[in-house]
Structures are given as C-alpha cells and as structure tokens.
Amino acid sequence: MLVIRKSYQFVHFLLLLLLVALLIIACQNLPIEAPTSIELRDSTSDCRLVKHEMGETKVCGQPQRVAVLSPHILDSILSLGVQPFAYATDGLLNLKKFDQPKKQIPYLGNYVTSQPINVGDRKNPSLELLAKIKPDLILSEAWLAKEKYDLLSQISPTLLFSYFGPDDQKDWRYDIEGIAKALGREDKAKELLTRYPDQISTVRDQLASVVAAHPRVLCISTDNLASTIYLEEDYTVTRLLQEVGFKIVSPQNSSLVPGNNMQISIEVLPQVETDLIFVMAWSNNNLKNPQEKVKQQWVKNPLLKQLPAFKNGHMFFVDYFIWGGVTRGPIADGLILEQLPQLLNPLNEESG
Structure with a gap:
C-alpha cells in the first residue's frame, strides 16, 4: 500500500508540472500589445x-x-x-x-x-x-x-x-x-x-523710479562671437519689461536696416535713441554663461564700446536661454522678475 501511495503522489506531481508547463507555453504564445493610450x-x-x-x-x-x-x-x-x-x-x-x-x-x-x-x-x-x-x-x-x-x-x-x-x-x-x-x-x-499679476505689480513698484528716469529700452540678441545681432521685440524679456512699465524702442526706421529682416547691423546701434540696452547672448556650442563671452567681445569692438549705454553702465548682458525665446514659461518669468531689480538697482541709486 505504501508503494502504491507513493506512486500515486509521484504521478500527481508529474501532472501538476505538465499543467504548469502548458500554461506557461500558452501565455508565451498570446499576443502582447502595449497600451496605446x-x-x-x-x-x-x-x-x-x-x-x-x-x-x-x-x-x-x-x-x-x-x-x-x-x-x-x-x-x-x-x-x-x-x-x-x-x-x-x-x-x-x-x-x-x-x-x-x-x-x-x-x-x-x-x-x-x-x-x-x-x-x-x-x-x-x-x-x-x-x-x-x-x-x-x-x-x-x-x-x-x-x-x-x-x-x-x-x-x-x-x-x-x-x-x-x-x-x-x-x-x-x-x-x-x-x-x-x-x-x-x-x-x-x-x-x-492668479499669482502672476501680483509678481508684475511688485516689480513695477520696485522699479518705478528707474522707469521714470530711463523709460526707453532696446532689446537685442547675439551669439558668443558677437558677430550677428538681432532685434528682439516680442520675446520674454520685452514682454516683461513692457508690463513693468518700460517702452521698447526699435531701430527699424533706420535706412541701414534691410526691409523686415530682424537681423540688424552694428552700425545701426549708435543711431538708436535708447536709455537702456539688454543684450541676450546665446552660444552654438552650449557654452555656459554666454553673456560673459559676449561682454568680452563687445569691449574689443571700438564702435560698440563707445555706445552711451555701454559707457554709462546702462547695458545689461543676460542669457538668452531664459531671457529670450527658448524657455518662455512661468519659471523663466519668475527668474527674470527676480533678477530685474537686482540688475537695475544701481540705476535706482542714480535716480535717488
């Protein structure tokens, strides 16, 4: 009886193994489709x-x-x-x-x-x-x-x-x-x-005296070689500057600016009547802090370094990634609105 019972248990075990194997094979043959939504x-x-x-x-x-x-x-x-x-x-x-x-x-x-x-x-x-x-x-x-x-x-x-x-x-x-x-x-x-208007209002109050004394702003961009200059009239920084109270000026009426091309000549800049200039710098080779490289290039250019805004310390070099048209989001706006009073604080002291 003991032998028969062991033989039965062994056969039962084999049947269970066979059943498991069949289930595994069946599952492997089922078509698997990833969710599509x-x-x-x-x-x-x-x-x-x-x-x-x-x-x-x-x-x-x-x-x-x-x-x-x-x-x-x-x-x-x-x-x-x-x-x-x-x-x-x-x-x-x-x-x-x-x-x-x-x-x-x-x-x-x-x-x-x-x-x-x-x-x-x-x-x-x-x-x-x-x-x-x-x-x-x-x-x-x-x-x-x-x-x-x-x-x-x-x-x-x-x-x-x-x-x-x-x-x-x-x-x-x-x-x-x-x-x-x-x-x-x-x-x-x-x-x-809901929070955005309050952010603008806070910075507008902080810069009220600067806006009153230096209302006109020119916004341009250039690469780290400062070889090509573009007019920036409708990007992140220009929108924020306008909301704070500044007036964005343009050299488009100059005869040296070809048609509607946003690329402008260096020779145009001295003709633009402006109080402040924001230069947004970018780099084609992922250079960190491209604004520092551009500033160095401008110092070498005799025409650019003679600009009144440059000589008076009214020219500000910033990173295009945030200030220009790359990021364009709530975080970018917040960073700019945080940095603007810091950049322009010396002008506040002038106004005072």
Missing part, C-alpha cells in the same frame, strides 16, 4: 478631451510617464508640479539620461528631481527610443513637432501646444491651461495665473 492604463480615472493645436485628444487620469520635447513644455510642467519622464532639448547631448539635471539642464534643472531619459534634440527626437520607453503622454510644441505628429501619436497620445496669442504675442499664459488639463493639474494653472 492613457485610457487603457487608467480606465477607472476621470477622462477629458484636451484641445491642442492638432485637434482634441482624450486623456484619463494623471499621466505619470510624461515625455517632454521642449524647454518651454518642461518649464510649464515643472511649474504645475509634474516631473519629466523623458526630455528633449536643444542639440544632441552625449548622455542616456539627465542623471545630474542641475548641471545638465540650464536653470530648469534646479527644479528637476527625476532623472529623465534623454530622447535627443527637440527638433528631431528619437522616435525609436520613444517607442521603446513607451511614455504615458508626449507633450511638445506645434512649431517643433507638427510634421512628426502622426508618428508620435502612434507611439503614445501626443498633444502639441502653442504659446502664440493674438497678433502673434508670445506668452505661456496662452497654453498653460491646456497643458494643465492634459496633466490633470487645472488647479495649479489657476494658481499660476
């Missing part, structure tokens, strides 16, 4: 239709793995309390992920607590890598990703936004609510929009 990943959460530049997209819940394909979008989501899962910025950086964001992502890296995967250049992100990492949501700007929208949408739900408002005015307030709705952070967007 946030709705499938979180079907029990609230869903909403989010309008963007390419139409409407259904988003459910609060996406956790968000791929961000521009500095402007990164600024916006960080302002809304969301961390990036993947990020595409200017140029191709030789790193797999931003494991030291404070060093690797200018300014905005101070607000990044995650280690986002590097998916390449904002104008040409790696579709292969995006398909591999499968984010919950892809966010970018229409001017950057419109031609790739169909391909991106095949990878994950994709929304493209635009910060252009009436008369092509550029302002994060035009797209922050759409971005917030996609992320399920509408309340955060309302807080940002």
Whole structure:
C-alpha cells in the first residue's frame, strides 16, 4: 500500500508540472500589445478631451510617464508640479539620461528631481527610443513637432501646444491651461495665473523710479562671437519689461536696416535713441554663461564700446536661454522678475 501511495503522489506531481508547463507555453504564445493610450492604463480615472493645436485628444487620469520635447513644455510642467519622464532639448547631448539635471539642464534643472531619459534634440527626437520607453503622454510644441505628429501619436497620445496669442504675442499664459488639463493639474494653472499679476505689480513698484528716469529700452540678441545681432521685440524679456512699465524702442526706421529682416547691423546701434540696452547672448556650442563671452567681445569692438549705454553702465548682458525665446514659461518669468531689480538697482541709486 505504501508503494502504491507513493506512486500515486509521484504521478500527481508529474501532472501538476505538465499543467504548469502548458500554461506557461500558452501565455508565451498570446499576443502582447502595449497600451496605446492613457485610457487603457487608467480606465477607472476621470477622462477629458484636451484641445491642442492638432485637434482634441482624450486623456484619463494623471499621466505619470510624461515625455517632454521642449524647454518651454518642461518649464510649464515643472511649474504645475509634474516631473519629466523623458526630455528633449536643444542639440544632441552625449548622455542616456539627465542623471545630474542641475548641471545638465540650464536653470530648469534646479527644479528637476527625476532623472529623465534623454530622447535627443527637440527638433528631431528619437522616435525609436520613444517607442521603446513607451511614455504615458508626449507633450511638445506645434512649431517643433507638427510634421512628426502622426508618428508620435502612434507611439503614445501626443498633444502639441502653442504659446502664440493674438497678433502673434508670445506668452505661456496662452497654453498653460491646456497643458494643465492634459496633466490633470487645472488647479495649479489657476494658481499660476492668479499669482502672476501680483509678481508684475511688485516689480513695477520696485522699479518705478528707474522707469521714470530711463523709460526707453532696446532689446537685442547675439551669439558668443558677437558677430550677428538681432532685434528682439516680442520675446520674454520685452514682454516683461513692457508690463513693468518700460517702452521698447526699435531701430527699424533706420535706412541701414534691410526691409523686415530682424537681423540688424552694428552700425545701426549708435543711431538708436535708447536709455537702456539688454543684450541676450546665446552660444552654438552650449557654452555656459554666454553673456560673459559676449561682454568680452563687445569691449574689443571700438564702435560698440563707445555706445552711451555701454559707457554709462546702462547695458545689461543676460542669457538668452531664459531671457529670450527658448524657455518662455512661468519659471523663466519668475527668474527674470527676480533678477530685474537686482540688475537695475544701481540705476535706482542714480535716480535717488
């Protein structure tokens, strides 16, 4: 009887092994499809239709793995309390992920607590890598990703936004609510929009005497070689300066400025009647603090260093990444509004 019982147990054990093996084989042969939308990943959460530049997209819940394909979008989501899962910025950086964001992502890296995967250049992100990492949501700007929208949408739900408002005015307030709705952070967007007028009012009070004494401002940009100069009339710093109370001047009426081309000649600058000049510097080789390099170049140029604004200490060299048209978000605005009184404080003392 003992032998028969052991034989039965052994046969029973073999049958269980066979059943487990058959189940494993069956599971391996089943077609595996990755979720194609946030709705499938979180079907029990609230869903909403989010309008963007390419139409409407259904988003459910609060996406956790968000791929961000521009500095402007990164600024916006960080302002809304969301961390990036993947990020595409200017140029191709030789790193797999931003494991030291404070060093690797200018300014905005101070607000990044995650280690986002590097998916390449904002104008040409790696579709292969995006398909591999499968984010919950892809966010970018229409001017950057419109031609790739169909391909991106095949990878994950994709929304493209635009910060252009009436008369092509550029302002994060035009797209922050759409971005917030996609992320399920509408309340955060309302807080940002409510707080913004108070920020402007505070700086306007701080700089009232400077504005009264030096109301006219010229805003230009140049590379770190100071070889090409562009007029900047409708970017972040010009909008903020106007809201604070300054008047933006333009050399466009000069006969030396060709047509509607925003590139201007160095010879034009002495002809511009202005009290202050902001020079936004950028670098094609990711040079840190390009404004310092530009300032050194201007000192070498006999025409530029003779400008009244330069000689009087009324010329300010700043980083285009924040002050110009790269970031264009709530964080960028906050940094500029914080730095403006610091830069212009010596003029306040002059006025006093």
